[in-house]
Amino acid sequence: MKIALAGNPNSGKTTLFNALTGSQEKVGNWAGVTIEKKIGTLKSKFNPTKEDIAIVDLPGAYSMSPFTSEESITRAFVIEEHPDVIINIVDATNLNRSLFFTTQLLDLGIPVVVALNKTDLLTRDQTVLDVKSLKERMKCAFVKTVATKTQENGLDLLIKEAVAISGQKQETPFQVPSEALRAAQYDAKIAETQDRARYDFVKEVVRSVEKRQVENRRETIQDKVDRVVAHKWLGIPIFGVVMWLVFSVSQTYLGPFLADTFVGWIDAFYSMVENAMGDSVSPLLSSLLLDGVIGGVGAVVGFLPLIMVLFFMLALLEDCGYMARVAVVMDRFLKRVGLSGKSIIPMVIGTGCAIPGIMATRTIKNERQRRTTAMLTPFMPCGAKLPVIALFSGAFFSDAAWVGTTMYFMGIALIVFGAMIVVRITGEKNKRTYFIMELPEYRFPSIKRAALSMLDRAKAFIIKAGTIILLCNALVQIMQTFNWQFQVVEEGMESTSILASIASPFAVLLIPLGFGAWQLAAAAITGFIAKENVVGTLAVVYGITNFIDPDALELVGGGGSVAEIMGLTSAAALAYLVFNLFTPPCFAAIGAMNAEMENKKWLFGGIAFQLGTGYVTAFIVYQVGTLLTTGSVGTGFIPGIIVVGLMIAAVITLMRRGDRMTVPKPEAHLA
Amino acid sequence: MANLIVFGILVLLFGSAIVYIVKAKRKGVKCIGCPHSGKSQCSCDDQVVNFKL
Numbered sequence: 001m002k003i004a005l006a007g008n009p010n011s012g013k014t015t016l017f018n019a020l021t022g023s024q025e026k027v028g029n030w031a032g033v034t035i036e037k038k039i040g041t042l043k044s045k046f047n048p049t050k051e052d053i054a055i056v057d058l059p060g061a062y063s064m065s066p067f068t069s070e071e072s073i074t075r076a077f078v079i080e081e082h083p084d085v086i087i088n089i090v091d092a093t094n095l096n097r098s099l100f101f102t103t104q105l106l107d108l109g110i111p112v113v114v115a116l117n118k119t120d121l122l123t124r125d126q127t128v129l130d131v132k133s134l135k136e137r138m139k140c141a142f143v144k145t146v147a148t149k150t151q152e153n154g155l156d157l158l159i160k161e162a163v164a165i166s167g168q169k170q171e172t173p174f175q176v177p178s179e180a181l182r183a184a185q186y187d188a189k190i191a192e193t194q195d196r197a198r199y200d201f202v203k204e205v206v207r208s209v210e211k212r213q214v215e216n217r218r219e220t221i222q223d224k225v226d227r228v229v230a231h232k233w234l235g236i237p238i239f240g241v242v243m244w245l246v247f248s249v250s251q252t253y254l255g256p257f258l259a260d261t262f263v264g265w266i267d268a269f270y271s272m273v274e275n276a277m278g279d280s281v282s283p284l285l286s287s288l289l290l291d292g293v294i295g296g297v298g299a300v301v302g303f304l305p306l307i308m309v310l311f312f313m314l315a316l317l318e319d320c321g322y323m324a325r326v327a328v329v330m331d332r333f334l335k336r337v338g339l340s341g342k343s344i345i346p347m348v349i350g351t352g353c354a355i356p357g358i359m360a361t362r363t364i365k366n367e368r369q370r371r372t373t374a375m376l377t378p379f380m381p382c383g384a385k386l387p388v389i390a391l392f393s394g395a396f397f398s399d400a401a402w403v404g405t406t407m408y409f410m411g412i413a414l415i416v417f418g419a420m421i422v423v424r425i426t427g428e429k430n431k432r433t434y435f436i437m438e439l440p441e442y443r444f445p446s447i448k449r450a451a452l453s454m455l456d457r458a459k460a461f462i463i464k465a466g467t468i469i470l471l472c473n474a475l476v477q478i479m480q481t482f483n484w485q486f487q488v489v490e491e492g493m494e495s496t497s498i499l500a501s502i503a504s505p506f507a508v509l510l511i512p513l514g515f516g517a518w519q520l521a522a523a524a525i526t527g528f529i530a531k532e533n534v535v536g537t538l539a540v541v542y543g544i545t546n547f548i549d550p551d552a553l554e555l556v557g558g559g560g561s562v563a564e565i566m567g568l569t570s571a572a573a574l575a576y577l578v579f580n581l582f583t584p585p586c587f588a589a590i591g592a593m594n595a596e597m598e599n600k601k602w603l604f605g606g607i608a609f610q611l612g613t614g615y616v617t618a619f620i621v622y623q624v625g626t627l628l629t630t631g632s633v634g635t636g637f638i639p640g641i642i643v644v645g646l647m648i649a650a651v652i653t654l655m656r657r658g659d660r661m662t663v664p665k666p667e668a669h670l671a
Numbered sequence: 672m673a674n675l676i677v678f679g680i681l682v683l684l685f686g687s688a689i690v691y692i693v694k695a696k697r698k699g700v701k702c703i704g705c706p707h708s709g710k711s712q713c714s715c716d717d718q719v720v721n722f723k724l
Contacts, residue, residue, distance in 0.1 A: 277673065277677065280673040280674075281673045281674055281677050282674050282677075285674060285677045285678060285681065286677065288681060289677055289680065289681060293681070293684060352706065353702070353705045353706060355701055355702050355705055356705075383706075384705075456706050457706050459706075460704045460705060460706040461704065462704075463691075463703065463704040464703060464704025464705070465704070466688060466691075467688040467691050467692050467703050467704065468688075468692070468703055468704065470684065470685070470688050471685060471688050471689070471692075474681075474685060530704075586702075588701055588702035588703075588705065589702070591701065592701060592702075
């Protein structure tokens with residue numbers, strides 16, 4: 001048996017899906033989080049039958065006439081795969097909008113049971129619904145649900161009702177003659193007239209079943225808050241303050257406080273293993289286990305508490321509805337530089353992980369805008385980059401919070417700047433697109449949902465540390481221990497190791513950026529496998545077992561030691577951070593770019609653009625930073641300016657070529 | 672003997688990591704340890720639907 005969950009965006013489909021199947025699919029308090037169908041099996045505690053019941057979560061849709069790609073997926077599934085029952089999730093606080101789609105689902109003849117979700121909010125809104133009349137008027141079953149609750153949420157009854165109506169014929173409350181339906185497929189005016197009639201029917205039904213004490217048109221507190229939070233000029237500084245607070249708590253106060261205990265455990269484990277091995281184990285094996293595995297992985301995992309606190313806070317922000325406002329604030333900037341209004345969704349998702357962010361670009365219809373968004377989304381610092389941000393902001397800057405906040409804003413600035421360049425290079429005229437996003441109501445964020453989201457990310461982080469990072473660190477340790485003749489490299493001769501010989505040519509290119517050491521180059525290279533590897537590799541090559549001092553709640557030696565070991569100035573450290581954040585993402589994300597761009601020219605062009613952006617930005621940060629702090633430019637300025645100049649010249653040439661493509665030739669007008 | 676034990680532990684650790692990665696890749700996981708990074712749940716028909724848009 002197959003049950004499809006269909007409904008308007010942000011009606012709570014994925015929350016219901018997770019509750020029914022026990023899945024942990026991404027939910028968000030804003031429209032457009034689900035972009036493809038998800039399939040799960042109904043939990044046995046809800047299943048009244050002996051057979052397995054498949055639950056299919058479909059992307060949100062306002063109508064069966066597809067306007068967006070998500071609506072196309074929903075329509076295609078419902079019509080072509082013919083589920084046994086459709087559970088139509090309806091926002092009980094907004095029936096006028098939701099029941100339009102319900103009437104269209106009822107037309108299909110597939111049994112429909114309507115989940116009147118968010119019914120807990122009706123009391124708050126002083127709204128009373130006559131569910132009995134609603135059932136009679138709509139000719140289908142209605143069940144009150146609150147998908148976010150764990151007890152008395154109505155889900156048992158919902159499933160029982162769905163199973164009971166399976167196989168029955170569905171009546172339709174709004175009759176449209178089949179000839180008229182056929183005609184509407186070819187004539188937009190007929191379709192519009194039918195839609196208006198359908199809306200009038202829904203309005204009339206809602207008027208008869210709903211008793212509101214509060215007028216819809218009255219300005220609510222939410223409207224007043226939105227006028228400030230989503231203001232076109234105030235919105236950005238407010239977002240800056242919010243992010244600064246988030247980073248302050250996660251990277252400066254609560255995060256390091258929790259990390260202190262955690263790193264203490266890792267240290268204790270390291271010492272325990274070291275003592276247990278004593279001198280009886282070969283130095284090669286012991287250094288591989290201690291420095292490569294425990295030290296390298298431990299250095300990365302040591303940042304777990306900071307990341308958990310950060311993601312917990314970001315989940316709270318998303319759940320309370322604030323991130324949807326940020327999307328609205330950013331939307332107007334992105335549209336001006338030739339991106340789709342929808343481009344903001346992949347970018348917000350990309351703050352968690354670039355891969356689902358890049359995958360979310362498939363909802364953008366315009367090919368150039370979709371590819372440009374896929375190319376620029378990795379500029380938003382993702383979760384994997386957070387340990388790198390935490391390490392450098394903590395080790396080199398006493399007030400760590402501004403560094404993380406600045407990196408987010410720098411990412412946004414690079415996206416805007418990059419979009420302006422790409423639109424010129426492609427030579428396509430900037431077409432303004434319109435993006436209507438329904439703002440979810442503000443609500444008190446759920447601690448449980450935020451905790452689950454945080455634990456989900458923590459689990460993923462530990463899995464990555466125990467697999468990819470573990471293997472990479474071991475490989476780095478082996479490559480650092482041996483030379484090309486597979487002889488053990490003596491102490492002080494590390495520059496003859498395999499790792500040093502591979503990384504050194506790259507390190508030369510990085511001298512103008514302030515970090516020409518082979519160790520730093522090697523860490524940047526391993527970062528392309530997974531960005532957390534930058535921290536792990538630095539721990540292995542510099543022999544630092546942890547970056548967080550358990551005694552003083554500060555990074556090793558109070559900020560000075562890490563800087564001394566790495567031989568970096570503050571400007572060079574910031575440049576190194578910028579280079580790692582804004583050069584191409586990890587290989588998995590590049591694979592996602594390849595899948596969504598569907599064009600090798602765009603893919604390689606995108607990678608080159610990301611590489612150039614990271615290099616140029618790091619060069620500017622290092623040279624300007626050095627000039628400001630010491631009064632003179634940094635090392636390698638002349639070769640660096642030549643390389644950067646060549647990159648800029650290449651981009652300008654491509655932009656001019658694109659401009660010539662945009663301007664139509666006079667002959668074309670005559671023709 | 673101590674060397675053998677440590678060698679065994681290392682083989683176990685690396686072997687488990689490799690087996691996990693291979694299994695995950697076979698299941699269609701695009702990125703190991705990335706939350707919501709898209710398991711390959713769509714059928715080929717879905718790909719066609721997405722491609723046509």
